[in-house]
Amino acid sequence: MAPVCVLVGAPGAGKTSTGLLVAKGLGVDFRDTDSDIEATAGKSIPEIFIDEGEAYFRTLERAAVAAALASFDGVLALGGGAVMAEESRAALAGHRVIHLSVELSDAVRRVGLGSGRPLLAINPRATLKHLLDLRRPVYDEVATWTVVTDGRTPEQVADEILAGLAGDAG
Ligand SMILES: Nc1ncnc2c1ncn2[C@@H]1O[C@H](COP(=O)(O)OP(=O)(O)OP(=O)(O)O)[C@@H](O)[C@H]1O
Numbered sequence: 001m002a003p004v005c006v007l008v009g010a011p012g013a014g015k016t017s018t019g020l021l022v023a024k025g026l027g028v029d030f031r032d033t034d035s036d037i038e039a040t041a042g043k044s045i046p047e048i049f050i051d052e053g054e055a056y057f058r059t060l061e062r063a064a065v066a067a068a069l070a071s072f073d074g075v076l077a078l079g080g081g082a083v084m085a086e087e088s089r090a091a092l093a094g095h096r097v098i099h100l101s102v103e104l105s106d107a108v109r110r111v112g113l114g115s116g117r118p119l120l121a122i123n124p125r126a127t128l129k130h131l132l133d134l135r136r137p138v139y140d141e142v143a144t145w146t147v148v149t150d151g152r153t154p155e156q157v158a159d160e161i162l163a164g165l166a167g168d169a170g
Pocket residue numbers: 009010011012013014015016017018034079080110111117149152153154157
């Protein structure tokens with residue numbers, strides 16, 4: 001069992017909003033490792049960062065990624081930082097991984113002041129720039145397909161993905 005596709009990308013790339021639309025279009029389930037982690041911990045991501053810290057969150061995240069890749073056959077979205085773990089990059093090998101790419105200006109507009117995103121709680125523009133510089137090559141390394149999201153709605157991005165998946169299947 002393997003996900004139909006795995007969405008990776010920066011905060012604000014639209015992994016959750018686009019992923020839900022792709023799953024709906026395919027008639028399959030959608031799963032988001034961020035939600036899995038919140039269910040396991042019994043609290044929100046900001047609360048995990050406050051109570052236990054980022055390192056503990058990343059431990060839960062590596063386990064959530066491994067479990068979802070092994071047991072889920074719908075559309076899977078990973079948290080924005082999940083690909084920074086070597087173990088998770090290795091686990092992604094052989095899967096259809098879609099990088100939803102976003103440039104700084106659109107990402108900043110979409111996440112605003114970063115509510116619900118503890119890493120972006122302070123100075124979201126500078127932090128996002130740093131994260132994008134660091135992570136863009138890693139998203140591209142794990143991805144089998146990159147879809148540009150700048151200046152496009154989640155519906156337009158989802159339609160491109162659905163067309164690509166239909167082409168792959170045919
Ligand atoms: N293509 C898009 N165009 C405009 N707004 C978008 C687009 N994709 C997502 N958004 C908006 O940007 C915000 C962030 O999107 P979303 O939560 O789907 O991103 P994400 O990649 O899941 O982020 P995170 O890594 O923080 O979970 C939401 O308010 C969403 O409605």
